[in-house]
Amino acid sequence: MLRTKSISGDLLKLQKEIQGYADEYGLDYFPQIFEMCDYDTINILAAQGGFPIRYPHWKFGMDYDQLSKGYRYGIQKIYEMVINTDPCYAYLLEVNNWLDQKLVMAHVYGHNDFFKNNMWFANTNRNMMDVMANHGSKIRRYMERYGTEKVELFIDKVLSIENLIDINNLFETSDVLQSRKDKLKKFNQEKATGGYMVDDRSQALKSFMRTKDKQDQAEFDGPEPLKSSVGAEKVSYKGQRDILKFLIEHAPMEDWELDVLACLREEAYYFLPQRMTKIMNEGWASYWHSKILNYKALDSSEFIDFASKHAGVMAMSKKNINPYKIGIELFRDIEFRWNTGRFGKEYNECTNMHAKENWDTKAGLGRQKIFEIRKTHNDISFINEFLTPEFCNRQQLFTYKYNPRTSRMEIDKRDFEDIKHKLLTQLTNFGSPIIQIEDANYKNRKELLLKHIHAGVDLDMQFAGETIKNIYHMWKRPVNLTTSYEDKEVVFTFDGKELKTSS
Amino acid sequence: MDHPIKKDHARFRKIVKGKIRDNLRKYVSQGQQIIPKGNDQFKIPMPSIDIPRFRFGDKSEGGAGQGDGQPGDPVDGQPGDGEPGQGEAGEGEGNKELEVEMGVDELATILGEELELPKIEPKGKNQLSSTVDKYTSIGTTGPDSLRHLKRTYKQALKRQISMGIYDPQNPVVVPHRQDYRYRAADTKIEMQNSAVVIYMMDVSGSMGEEQKEIVRTESFWINLWLKSQYKDIEIRYIIHDATAKEVDEDTFFRTRESGGTLISSALKLCKEIIETDYNPNEWNIYPFHFSDGDNWSADDTKSCLQLLDDFILPNSNMFCYGQVESRYGSGQFYKDLNQKYGSEHDEVILSKIKNKEAILDSIKEFLGKGK
Structure with missing residues (x-):
């Protein structure tokens, strides 16, 4: 095409x-x-x-x-x-x-x-072209069946929460992968015998539905989520950050909605390593x-x-860090440091500035080191481990902040710790706020309580309110979010009618 | 077959224009944050729709940058400046602020089209008209001083070629009398209409930075549109708290006063300005008043309505009142005006501006009547 x-x-x-x-x-x-x-x-x-x-x-x-x-x-x-x-x-x-x-x-x-x-890419699906195309034709079919606008409206809602995923899920342990393989095998057998669940719903959804079925049989007596054993729920969902997964497993939605949600979740996880x-x-x-x-x-x-x-590609920007520039310079810096042996106890503890300046053990480990790093690190660990004061100085890095008096952004400091902290804050959780489930049966009324782990920067409140409304439409029961705003604890609640804020 | 993305594209355009998916309209940002760039050039962000999501709000936290400069030096340039030209697959690119540079006229046209604003019919009283001659066409008669040499020779060349007497080896072209062409004038009647816009703004303590930003943006667009409609336009600014004074543009947007609010003071000054400088028979007069709706007393509101009825309304094209929502304002003035004039009087236009996103709607309310 x-x-x-x-x-x-x-x-x-x-x-x-x-x-x-x-x-x-x-x-x-x-x-x-x-x-x-x-x-x-x-x-x-x-x-x-x-x-x-x-x-x-x-x-x-x-x-x-x-x-x-x-x-x-x-x-x-x-x-x-x-x-x-x-x-x-x-x-x-x-x-x-x-x-x-x-x-x-x-x-x-x-x-x-x-x-x-x-390694962060290790579990990405390398057949994503086909997967994306399949998602496309599936969603097109849903649109024909349920109406373009209806499906599009739902996709808008999913996109509104597509950043509520958990980077730790990129590494599913081998037994999880194994059990998934088993399920696939079982599914294929069933398919061969014309059994249960031969349809076009996504693989991602099917594995969820299977676990859900099991839970349904064990704990629930109907499609209503979380109907029983309140105490147990509290333990099992608290701290979960993959809210998309939680909704797929427990929110009372129609099959096509669950399927769309599962498709988009799969795509979000596919793009996650690139963002990290x-x-x-x-x-x-x-x-x-x-x-x-x-x-x-x-x-x-x-x-x-x-x-x-x-030079055009490497252009420095005062307003944000050019990843090309910082990336290449940091790799070169590391290569240089490991070539000259500027690492380890002896180098770090050396107090003779002259010796430090001219340090060269002819170690020649640079190339090897950067190949290792590209295997095991992501941006956060890369910056955390290899950013040095000398590097910041050489690269003319600085932090800036808003000056209300002149109402403009101004250079603040050229302090190593500050720069590092700022960079790491920006990179944490791929730049998204950390939101996790606190209680899936809040007030014992099946309300959802989410918690924003506040790390110094407030949420955009207007957007947060709208996002909560979108979650409500999936969860169908009131949704609450605790966060802190201007140093005060606040709780947002949407009960289907109005958005309330209480502190 | 066209790629399916063209359908997505068409759908996006429709959403931006507000034709479908009304529920998305509040997330559409288009052209509000306009940045003048010298030489009548403007940078406008392209329309985009932000899907709400949990994201960090407080941009004043700042960030990290790279380059020379001392602490305290401004970090200018837009985010994304110097963004490299290479893209990687599926990168979440965050804020994409693409900007297009365009001239004032183009911008006014876009505004007119997007909001479907009607052309303004200037007041029917004394329209001064004048004829203007513009030499834009070509005729076969005229004085020698207006002879168009190039056209004349072209004509002669055509004639020679068609008569078969043109020799490319010896390309001599001699015009005859019938080849002569002259510049000719088109006569146009131009309306000599002029307009004055008088902005009044409440600068009492309750009007914060955000409210003023809204007024600033809105007045920018209003000026833009009126300038495209009138040949001459003058703009006057009045600020008031309990007393009113006339100021220049810069002061208008920067001043922050405190204290009470007497709206009548501004209207009184507005009246004086009109009386001294602008004969209503010759000028199209547009008083705009912006406030958060708080007035000191019901008595003062009464005298405001009196002023409007007796002088301002009969003498101006329309009176526009924009109420900017603020945390402290009661919004009472809007209610009072609305009660008196309601929607039947088209010479009084009321608009509530809740936030930045509502600016375009409010402009449409103000200018949509074509007065």
């Missing part, structure tokens, strides 16, 4: 060449496929998170609107798209010049290596495009152009 075509001729030769360099450097990647497309197609793909087919929703139209306007007015242009799949797909823009294509290819091999090796490794992923890819181009692939006539392009 999409207007992309595989590359051929000189570009294919170029890919072979770049791939050769990637091999020399020891990058470990999925088979790489490059496709060529025009700007409209790349805008469509970008609007849909990189995937050719998604479910119908106006938000893709919105992103497409902004991207194509941005392109038309010359504000921004997408050079490249790469998707975490196996084989790994990446799209090249046909209007790009030869140097751009070179740069993009090298960059893509970096991303590909990262997708394949970083933005700095590392971009840093890693930039490190490698720079390495490959500078040392191998560049023609001598291309150096100036490359330098200017690279």
Whole structure:
């Protein structure tokens, strides 16, 4: 359906060449496929998170609107798209010049290596193209059956809570995976015998429905959730952060709604690792495009152009941290430190500044170290472990804050601890507030009590109120949220009629 | 077949225009935060819809940045400046603030289209008209001083080619009398209408920064529209608490006073301004009053209504009252006006502006009558 075509001729030769360099450097990647497309197609793909087919929703139209306007007015242009799949797909823009294509290819091999090796991606579904397309056709069918507006309205509500997922669920332990496999096996057997549940509901939902059925038999005598054993519920749900999962398992919704919820949850988890490794992923890819181009692939006539392009990508911003820039510099810094042995007890405890300045044990462990890091870290641990005062200083990092007197943002400090703290706060829980279940049978009236773990920054209250309303529509009983606002404890309650605030 | 995203796109456009999915309209942000950029250029954010979700609200917490500068230096530029050109699949990109630069005229046209504003019919009293000659067309007769050489030679060339006497080797073109072309004038009648906008704002203690921001944005759009409709426009500003004074634009938006509120003081001053400077027979007069609806006493409200009835309403195109919701305001003045004028009087237009998002609706209320 999409207007992309595989590359051929000189570009294919170029890919072979770049791939050769990637091999020399020891990058470990999925088979790489490059496709060529025009700007409209790349805008469509970008609007849909990189995937050719998604479910119908106006938000893709919105992103497409902004991207194509941005392109038309010359504000921004997408050079490249790469998707975490196996084989790994990446799209090249046909209007790009030869140097751009070179740069993009090298960059893509970096991303590909990262997708394949970083442990936070270990459980992502590499067949996501098919999964997304399936979700699309399923939701289209629901729209035909129940009406576009009705389904779209529900999707809006789900999107409103799609950030209520738990990063810890990215690592399901092996026994969980095993039990899932068993269930799949059982399901296939049943399917073969024409038994129970042969339908087109998503795999994700089915595994939930199965557990729900079991619980229903054991504890409940009807579709009503949480009808019995109040005390036990309190213990079992408190602290749960995967609120999407909780709703799928316990909220009284129609089957199609549960299915849509399960589909969107699966997609949210798929994108989660990318949100958690933005700095590392971009840093890693930039490190490698720079390495490959500078040392191998560049023609001598291309150096100036490359330098200017690279500088554009690495531009520093006063208002926010450019992940490309911080990422690449941090990887380079680590490589340098481990090459010269500037780590460990001896180095840290050295008080002779001169010796420290010229420290070099010729350890030569840099390359090895960064390969290790790209395997085990995410942005938070990356910043937490490797950000140093010297680095902050060299990179001219600072913190800024709002000055009410001049009503503008002003540079506050260049203090290492502050910078680190600010960066880590921004990265915590992929930039979303932490919301967890406190009580699923609040006031013994099946009300839902959510708790915002306040970490210094208040919630956007208007949005929080609207979001609670959306949860109410799924839970069908009053929803409460405790948080603190302007240093006071407050509780929001939506009972289906009005939003109340009490402190 | 077109890609299905075109359907999503069409649907998004319809939502933004408010044609479908009314429940989403409150999340639509479009063009409110307009930023002048010199040379009559403006940056406007493109329309977008924010799906509500749990997110951090307090932006004043600041963040971390990179670059030179001393503590206390402003961190300017928009978020996203210097964003690199490469995108990665499925990245949650957060706030995308794309901006388009466009001129005032274009902006006014968009405003008019989006809100379906009618063209203003200037007051029917003394419309001064004048004829203007503009040399925009071409004729076959005229004085030599207006001869259009290029057109004349073109015509001669056409004639020579069609007669077969043009020689590309020796490209000499000689115009004859019948080839001569002259610049000719189109006569247009232009209305010499002029308008004055008088803004009055309550700056008593209860009007906070947010309320003033709303007034500022709203008045920007109103000016924009009226400027596109009138040839000459003057803008006057009055602030008042218990007393009123005329100020310049800058002071109008910055002043914060405290104390009581006597709305009649502003209306009195407004009357004086009109009497001294603007003959109502020649000027289209637009008094706008913004407040949070608190007035000192019922007596004062009575004298306000008296002033409106006796002088302001008969002499102006319409009187607009915008009530900005504030934590402290009672909103009584709106009720009083509404009780007296209701919806039957179209020369009094009342609008409640709850928050920034309501600004566009309120502009439509004010300007939607075409007066």
